[in-house]
Amino acid sequence: MNISEDIKPISYLKSKTADLLKQVNSTHRPVIITQNGEPKAVLQDHESYEKMRNAIGLLKILSISEKEIKNGSAIDNDKALEKIKDKLT
Known part of the structure; x- marks a missing residue:
């Protein structure tokens, strides 16, 4: 370089x-x-910019998830799937 x-x-x-x-x-x-x-x-370049934006988006999701786990507001997969199914029906 x-x-x-x-x-x-x-x-x-x-x-x-x-x-x-x-x-x-x-x-x-x-x-x-x-x-x-x-x-x-x-x-x-556009490709590198898009990859960077996607990586930042994933980091934001991880950060939110960590906060939810720490404050006890996270739910397990089974409950999440149940809620999704209920909303779809």
Whole structure:
């Protein structure tokens, strides 16, 4: 991994947008866009972005589940299936 390839100034983005898109889609590594030497944005390929969103969604579900188990509001599978069947009928 060459970090200099993954950090680009906004002027590079403006002049070489197609090249940057090709880079992020082929390497699947995000590129950090800087403005006045400060990181301001991240350019990422769609596939990696979707995988990241899905992973965050799963982590949120796990977090909610852990809280429900800790506070005693979780129910076992049999009761959950019963409730679902009742709602469907």
